[in-house]
Amino acid sequence: MTDPTASLGRELDALYAGVCKAIADPKRLHIIAALREGELSVGDLCDVLDISQSNTSQHLAVLRERGVVIRRREGTSVYYSLSSTKVLAALDLLREFAAEQRATAAVEPTTPSRRLDGVFLG
Secondary structure, three states: OOOHHHHHHHHHHHHHHHHHHHHOOHHHHHHHHHHHHOOEEHHHHHHHHOOOHHHHHHHHHHHHHOOOEEEEEEOOEEEEEEOOHHHHHHHHHHHHHHHHHHHHHHHOOOOOOOEEOOEEOO
């Protein structure tokens, strides 16, 4: 008999992994940072990121597919905003974690036995 809780856990893990993949790109992180203050048009995002509209649109499509951003059309313009402030909260926590890791790496030599909450990190 299949445990429905385990099945739901695997489904949520897959969704979580998909969101992590979507945000695991520096340009996409810059898009999210630019949207921190509110909605921007694709053109505004192109200016902020200094990349082409095509490239910006591709990154936005990945973020939209994973539910990180939402799109709104107004005439011929397309505007994007974050789907939830939880995106920012999660990224703020990850940034803090990365800063701590960087500080630790500067003080301690990297060893293959580094661990985080009992999980081998490489």
